[in-house]
Amino acid sequence: MRIGVLGGGSVGLLVARYLSENHEVTVYVRRNQQKQKLNDHGLFLSSHTTPCKVKALMTNELKDEECVIVCVKQPDMNSVLPLLSYMNEKTPIIFLQNGMGHIDLIRDIAQPVYIGIVTHGALRKSDHIITHTGKGIIKLANFSGSEENLSAIIHRLNNEFFPFQIEKDWQKVLAEKLVINAVINPLTAIFEVPNGDILRNTYLMNLAKELCREACYILQLDYMDQWNHVQTVANNTKENVSSMWKDLKSNRKSENEAISGYLVKKSNSAVPYTTFVYNSMKALEVKKGINE
Amino acid sequence: MRIGVLGGGSVGLLVARYLSENHEVTVYVRRNQQKQKLNDHGLFLSSHTTPCKVKALMTNELKDEECVIVCVKQPDMNSVLPLLSYMNEKTPIIFLQNGMGHIDLIRDIAQPVYIGIVTHGALRKSDHIITHTGKGIIKLANFSGSEENLSAIIHRLNNEFFPFQIEKDWQKVLAEKLVINAVINPLTAIFEVPNGDILRNTYLMNLAKELCREACYILQLDYMDQWNHVQTVANNTKENVSSMWKDLKSNRKSENEAISGYLVKKSNSAVPYTTFVYNSMKALEVKKGINE
Numbered sequence: 193m194r195i196g197v198l199g200g201g202s203v204g205l206l207v208a209r210y211l212s213e214n215h216e217v218t219v220y221v222r223r224n225q226q227k228q229k230l231n232d233h234g235l236f237l238s239s240h241t242t243p244c245k246v247k248a249l250m251t252n253e254l255k256d257e258e259c260v261i262v263c264v265k266q267p268d269m270n271s272v273l274p275l276l277s278y279m280n281e282k283t284p285i286i287f288l289q290n291g292m293g294h295i296d297l298i299r300d301i302a303q304p305v306y307i308g309i310v311t312h313g314a315l316r317k318s319d320h321i322i323t324h325t326g327k328g329i330i331k332l333a334n335f336s337g338s339e340e341n342l343s344a345i346i347h348r349l350n351n352e353f354f355p356f357q358i359e360k361d362w363q364k365v366l367a368e369k370l371v372i373n374a375v376i377n378p379l380t381a382i383f384e385v386p387n388g389d390i391l392r393n394t395y396l397m398n399l400a401k402e403l404c405r406e407a408c409y410i411l412q413l414d415y416m417d418q419w420n421h422v423q424t425v426a427n428n429t430k431e432n433v434s435s436m437w438k439d440l441k442s443n444r445k446s447e448n449e450a451i452s453g454y455l456v457k458k459s460n461s462a463v464p465y466t467t468f469v470y471n472s473m474k475a476l477e478v479k480k481g482i483n484e
Numbered sequence: 485m486r487i488g489v490l491g492g493g494s495v496g497l498l499v500a501r502y503l504s505e506n507h508e509v510t511v512y513v514r515r516n517q518q519k520q521k522l523n524d525h526g527l528f529l530s531s532h533t534t535p536c537k538v539k540a541l542m543t544n545e546l547k548d549e550e551c552v553i554v555c556v557k558q559p560d561m562n563s564v565l566p567l568l569s570y571m572n573e574k575t576p577i578i579f580l581q582n583g584m585g586h587i588d589l590i591r592d593i594a595q596p597v598y599i600g601i602v603t604h605g606a607l608r609k610s611d612h613i614i615t616h617t618g619k620g621i622i623k624l625a626n627f628s629g630s631e632e633n634l635s636a637i638i639h640r641l642n643n644e645f646f647p648f649q650i651e652k653d654w655q656k657v658l659a660e661k662l663v664i665n666a667v668i669n670p671l672t673a674i675f676e677v678p679n680g681d682i683l684r685n686t687y688l689m690n691l692a693k694e695l696c697r698e699a700c701y702i703l704q705l706d707y708m709d710q711w712n713h714v715q716t717v718a719n720n721t722k723e724n725v726s727s728m729w730k731d732l733k734s735n736r737k738s739e740n741e742a743i744s745g746y747l748v749k750k751s752n753s754a755v756p757y758t759t760f761v762y763n764s765m766k767a768l769e770v771k772k773g774i775n776e
Contacts, residue, residue: 382674382764383764383767383768383771385771389771393767393770393771394766394770395763395764395766395767395770396763396767398763399760399763399764399767402756402760464694464756464757464760465756465760468691468694468756468757468760471687471688471690471691472674472675472687472691474686474687475675475685475687475688475691476675478685478686478687479675479677479681479685
């Protein structure tokens with residue numbers, strides 16, 4: 193398949209790297225420097241010595257593809273979505289964002305839309321080098337396409353080293369990932385600790401449980417199920433630096449609005465722990481001079 | 485008067501420095517190194533070139549004094565209190581701690597006890613050099629002595645450059661200082677910002693207001709009065725590094741238990757913002773390996 197991957201961050205490069213083994217992949221990036229690097233040197237998985245060949249273009253050079261996978265982060269969605277309107281109306285579009293902030297933005301897209309989440313750990317070492325820090329899976333659910341077509345797409349994308357899986361309910365898939373992100377991301381960023389510390393440090397665990405409780409209350413999920421899930425993820429990625437912590441370190445705007453901000457807005461009653469971390473992330477962004 | 489100042493931290497050294505102009509002051513310290521420095525070189529106010537003469541002894545060398553001023557921090561109270569039992573039962577003892585954690589500890593002291601708070605800004609530059617970063621006042625109230633005697637003591641201690649003032653109600657004096665500390669201290673320590681940032685950074689101000697609201701609720705104080713007071717103090721000390729932040733920076737145990745911990749324990753209902761900062765300070769102490 194000709195696949196367009198939108199976004200050259202850690203998720204975009206990871207997806208491009210694995211799919212390029214069986215597909216013709218073009219990565220669409222924002223910076224010319226990254227485009228050059230990818231075209232000149234190829235895309236490296238840091239554990240391999242030989243690069244894979246991917247083509248790189250600028251985001252505004254988006255051409256028709258047989259399938260588009262949108263891997264940009266929530267804060268960049270607004271600049272990317274208008275580009276899709278130039279594409280064939282039958283091209284399936286897959287969205288792999290954290291949070292739920294993008295749902296309202298993608299309702300009016302003409303193409304068949306599928307929504308998913310990524311449980312892989314990935315770290316972008318440079319513009320064309322990616323480390324796969326934890327093997328996971330990509331779960332996809334139908335949003336405005338058809339289950340049959342999604343099933344066919346997954347059949348083509350899925351492979352042993354980079355599995356795809358179909359899910360029934362996109363809301364549940366996103367909600368469960370949102371709980372994980374709403375607990376692990378802000379705490380690790382505020383306290384500058386790797387993911388595992390939310391279990392190793394008793395006092396961070398106290399805060400993690402309260403955040404999990406509030407997120408489950410807002411999203412109507414079972415607390416014990418989700419807390420177990422959070423613990424599993426924190427444990428499986430215990431040495432990892434969360435994306436929010438990475439964003440703060442690199443003076444990049446984080447996904448705070450799409451994660452904690454979304455929950456605060458969605459809630460009908462007070463969610464003080466989530467409100468605390470939401471304000472904390474905003475405060476740290478202001479302190480570091482990261483723009484609104 | 486022969487005055488014993490217990491504690492060679494910033495408050496102890498500031499008090500010793502100013503009172504030594506009209507009194508015979510002995511500073512009692514925990515480390516032999518500091519004792520030597522003070523005895524060999526004298527006590528310097530960093531804006532002055534000549535030191536004042538104070539005598540320094542180890543805390544366990546405590547001898548009878550005409551007045552004892554206890555300036556150690558809450559976490560060190562337990563090791564200091566037993567020493568007072570060897571003193572004359574008539575010697576007035578003045579306690580200048582933050583928080584309210586010491587109240588239960590001092591109920592059984594045989595001597596007449598007076599309680600107070602310090603609004604000066606002070607920074608200990610070294611074992612025998614102190615900077616007076618903001619002129620304030622020491623407010624004292626009667627606890628188990630008599631108002632007449634306190635009035636007489638204040639008359640002798642008070643001077644133009646280092647004023648003392650009598651207050652009617654020790655609970656109100658401590659409670660108002662506790663609100664200030666419960667708002668400014670943890671936020672500045674967690675976010676590593678000077679005091680003024682709790683007003684300059686909108687998102688820290690959101691959190692500061694909630695902390696102030698909870699503290700006023702627990703201590704039965706008027707929110708608007710206290711929030712105005714917090715703003716005045718944060719503004720007057722806007723470039724200062726709070727004591728909790730200083731403690732974390734120096735890998736010292738902070739007054740978290742006596743401030744936020746006290747409020748969490750005292751409250752009958754949920755105080756999530758205060759609980760959040762309490763757990764945050766504990767988490768940071770664990771992260772830095774600061775002992776329980």
